[in-house]
Amino acid sequence: MNKVLFIDVDGTLISFTSHKVPDSSIDALQKARENGCEIIIATGRAYTDLEDLKEIPYNAVIALNGSDCVLRDGTSIARRQIPLDDFRKALALSEEYGFPIAVENDLGIFVNRRDPQVIALAEHVNHPVPPVVDIEKMFVESKCCQLCFYCDKETENEIMRQLPHLSASRWHPIFADINVKGVDKSTGMDIFVSYYGIDMSETVAFGDGGNDIPMLRKAGIGIAMGNASETVKAAAGYVTDSVDDNGIYNALKHLKVI
Structure with missing residues (x-):
């Protein structure tokens, strides 16, 4: 299944309890990559601050809430600096x-x-x-x-x-x-959907925070984590389990991505 997965980091990939990526999430994303999915990290962090994700086979990063779009090797695709x-x-x-x-x-x-x-x-x-x-x-x-x-x-x-x-x-x-103004994770999605030549309807986004709402609304399927607020859940098309309860793995199984 050729889809693009856009995945938030803190509270989605990384647990606020363990400060780690659950093994189930690593396993799920490795299987998704093997099945032909592109994996793009979408985070408020800088792209240089992703050491915790070294086992995740991601292709690219929407960093700093859409302001810095970068391939995994550091190649810049788009950047919007503060004046x-x-x-x-x-x-x-x-x-x-x-x-x-x-x-x-x-x-x-x-x-x-x-x-x-x-x-x-x-x-x-x-x-x-x-x-x-x-x-x-x-x-x-x-x-x-x-x-x-x-x-x-x-x-x-x-x-x-x-x-x-x-x-x-x-x-x-x-x-x-x-x-x-006008830059958020969803504008980063636009950039990478164009880059990979995939229709927005073929995208899946995972998030838990307020800064994920534009991304969840834009994606073909927006998935809120079980630990998200009610406002974030309301913006999603599907609510999975929490990050600590195998939320990413369970959602990708539900969607038959893995």
Whole structure:
């Protein structure tokens, strides 16, 4: 069965409980690849931050919520960087409202300061706490496609009204990913469907977070994990079991992909 599988990472491939990819998911995706499926990772992470997925036979990555589309070997297919003027406005607003801001690039995640939310998020995804740097210097010297605001939803709403060229998405209540407006995981899907010459109706997408909703809606079949919120489940055509209960394996068996 020649399908393209678009798969989120945190909470979909990687368990928030074990911080690992379940063996059943590895087995299912290896079988799907053997059966002719293309496998594309769709994540808020940078494509350089996928060491945990080395056993997954993926072809490409929709990284940084659609802002950076890359083949597994690092070949760039498309990239949408944050404009410098928008970054400077965002940095000024973070200082005015008193929340940390992060730059995410191929080197990692870097913050202008640490607070309990920065530390809590790093622990939640089993990553080192981001280092504090001169964040404007880091932005200017790197290719940055995504920022991170460590603030609540109410603050985000107020801030984003002042950043009309950027958009926010969330999969956790303590932070928001910030990208160029009009870019999300579903726009990354468009790029790779064209690249592989496969119709969108032949796609399957898996996700659990708010930033997966555009992808789940666009896919031929959108599958929400059992651990997803009710809002995410409502956007999907099918709800599988949780990541810890063999959700990916069970869904691919249900669809007769494996």
